[in-house]
Amino acid sequence: MLVYGKRIVELVLAKYQDKIATIYLAKEIDKGFFHRLKKTQKPIVRVDSKKAQALARGGNHQGYLLEISRLESLEFSLVKSMDFVLVLCGISDVGNLGSLFRSAYALDVDGIVICGIRDFKQEGVLRASSGAMLGMPFCVVYNPLDALHELKQAGFTLLGTSLQGQNLQAALGGKRALVLGSEGEGLSKKVLAKMDYNLTIPMKRDFDSLNVGVAGAILIDRIINGRN
Numbered sequence: 001m002l003v004y005g006k007r008i009v010e011l012v013l014a015k016y017q018d019k020i021a022t023i024y025l026a027k028e029i030d031k032g033f034f035h036r037l038k039k040t041q042k043p044i045v046r047v048d049s050k051k052a053q054a055l056a057r058g059g060n061h062q063g064y065l066l067e068i069s070r071l072e073s074l075e076f077s078l079v080k081s082m083d084f085v086l087v088l089c090g091i092s093d094v095g096n097l098g099s100l101f102r103s104a105y106a107l108d109v110d111g112i113v114i115c116g117i118r119d120f121k122q123e124g125v126l127r128a129s130s131g132a133m134l135g136m137p138f139c140v141v142y143n144p145l146d147a148l149h150e151l152k153q154a155g156f157t158l159l160g161t162s163l164q165g166q167n168l169q170a171a172l173g174g175k176r177a178l179v180l181g182s183e184g185e186g187l188s189k190k191v192l193a194k195m196d197y198n199l200t201i202p203m204k205r206d207f208d209s210l211n212v213g214v215a216g217a218i219l220i221d222r223i224i225n226g227r228n
Contacts, residue, residue, distance in 0.1 A: 001070055001123040003131070004061035011131040012066055013037065019068040019134070026052035027063030059127070071122055074111065074139040076147065080154040082110035082137075083175050086220070087151070089144045089191060090116035090182035091212060098128020099213030100180070105132035107220045112136060113151075115144035116182075144179075148194050151177050159223065160187055160195035161215065172223050180216050 003012065012020060013036060023037055023044045037044060052061050079085055086109050091097055097114075104112055114120055120140055126133045141147040148158060156175045179195065181187035192198060201210065201218055210218070 001126070002055055002065060002067055003123075003127055004056045004059060004065040005127075006062045006064045008127070008131040009064040009066055012068065012134070013040070016068075016134050017042075020066055021069060022067040024052065024055060024065035024067070025063060026061065026065070029063070071126070071133065071138075074137050076113070076139050076141055076150065078137075079111050079113055079139055080150060080156075084109050084224070085111045085113055085151070085156070085177050086216070087113045087115060087144065087147060087177050087179040089179060089187060090185070091180065092117050093183055093212075094121055094124035095128050096183060096211065096213040097125045098130075098133070099211075100216045101125060101129035101136050101138075102132040103213070103217035103220060105129070105136045107217070107224060109220060110137070112138040113147055113177075114138060114140045115142065115147055118142070144191055145194070148177070148179065148191065152194070157197070158195045159219075160192050160198040161219065162187065162192060162198040162200060172226075176223060178216070178219055178223060180212055180219075183212055 003009070017040050020040055020042045023040070023042055024047050025044060026047050026049055047055070052063065052065060055061070055065055086100065086104050088097070088100065091100070101112065152158060154175070156177045157172065159172070159176060159178045161180055179187060179191065181191070199219060201215060
């Protein structure tokens with residue numbers, strides 16, 4: 001799959017060189033950075049701007065593009081050994097998924113479980129996460145009820161999200177799973193019924209919802225640090 005843009009190329013070069021298959025350059029770059037690329041011993045291909053735009057499907061590549069290997073999903077059994085996981089139920093928007101991967105990585109979530117979508121667009125989510133997805137373990141389980149049942153059996157406290165939920169007043173310890181629902185419908189009644197707690201974010205002004213990516217970041221921080 002393809003990633004592009006100088007920032008993400010620098011990240012891959014610094015931490016994930018083993019994933020690089022081919023390097024594409026559509027501009028002249030400084031000699032020091034070119035030497036770093038050359039040291040990877042991966043093929044370097046010069047392309048014109050038209051070819052680069054086609055590879056990036058019109059995205060802002062800045063002249064830097066990488067073909068990298070597809071990321072491997074974890075076995076769900078490994079997720080059950082973690083302490084804090086994020087469970088995403090039916091979230092399909094690439095931007096929101098990328099934002100959640102980025103926040104989860106930055107705030108030290110152990111792993112992400114993706115449920116309820118048949119086509120997980122790795123390439124788009126990786127770009128939307130600014131490369132954070134490369135360092136965040138994840139697995140894909142289609143049926144969220146099955147995943148939640150197994151997490152519960154493994155000793156996780158299940159934390160749902162609902163406008164009618166409670167305000168978290170203190171950090172939560174132990175094995176925790178924060179469960180977030182789709183952009184339009186939230187969590188289904190069947191999923192909410194499995195939760196140990198349903199959380200909400202009190203609003204200071206008269207407004208009834210936040211983007212799921214923003215809400216997820218706030219709740220992750222509150223679960224870990226207890227701020228309200």
